[in-house]
């Protein structure tokens with residue numbers, strides 16, 4: 001199986017890199033894997049009996065902004081501190097070796113691909129980014145970079161004042177992330193990225209495409225569905241699904257049942273002379 005993966009990688013003219021929360025695990029980030037995974041990462045919410053879905057709700061920014069910013073401020077700080085694991089660089093090496101075109105599609109909001117040196121213009125963040133802010137109302141369609149300093153009391157997971165605010169109206173701002181039950185998310189930035197990806201795929205549809213999918217779960221299957229759609233719709237596309245717990249995919253697409261970094265290292269070892 002690994003040999004076939006190495007063949008697909010070495011012959012690829014185009015790479016589509018698709019990633020879910022599991023891509024961050026080898027950089028030390030938690031995935032959420034249902035309520036128990038979430039509570040292990042955030043014991044304060046276990047004490048409060050609140051699930052990921054309940055915490056990731058835009059209503060908190062209106063009702064109790066210190067609570068809303070507690071969750072998202074903590075994650076902002078965590079993702080700012082995180083160093084992307086070696087796997088990000090292994091793929092970049094393959095891109096250079098093949099002089100290949102690429103695009104990243106991720107449900108992660110953590111900005112780790114850009115941090116690892118991937119071109120901002122070649123990333124589609126389907127659920128938005130924690131590093132961008134918008135007004136919670138919203139009073140306008142403005143989306144701006146999040147360079148706020150946010151401090152959190154980790155015992156209560158509440159953010160300390162002052163909280164990030166909208167420069168337009170002075171209301172508390174929120175991350176430009178699609179949350180649950182979210183009617184005020186501004187999709188404009190993500191739409192622009194999506195259109196760039198659609199143009200990319202249309203331009204490259206006749207070429208040999210390797211879709212490398214890593215850490216995409218089936219609970220919110222957006223990323224898995226995207227990889228599969230490309231795999232079935234585009235003639236010369238092969239999907240390589242790297243996932244330790246849910247690696248299933250129908251042939252001719254290929255399943256690697258291991259962690260992202262481990263899988264990428266093994267493939268790389270076969271490619272290197």
Ligand SMILES: NC(=O)c1ccc[n+]([C@@H]2O[C@H](COP(=O)([O-])OP(=O)(O)OC[C@H]3O[C@@H](n4cnc5c(N)ncnc54)[C@H](O)[C@@H]3O)[C@@H](O)[C@H]2O)c1
Nearest residue numbers: 020021022025031032033107108109110215217245259260
């Ligand atoms: N870093 C982030 O931005 C971040 C973190 C957590 C959740 N989220 C988002 O929240 C939603 C749900 O999150 P979730 O945690 O249930 O994610 P998920 O549903 O994507 O599940 C994580 C997946 O990663 C796999 N995995 C675990 N360890 C791995 C490893 N070392 N290498 C590769 N794969 C590994 C698991 O088997 C699972 O399939 C998604 O939209 C997700 O993108 C984002």
Ligand SMILES: [Zn+2]
Nearest residue numbers: 135139166169
């Ligand atoms: Zn505003």
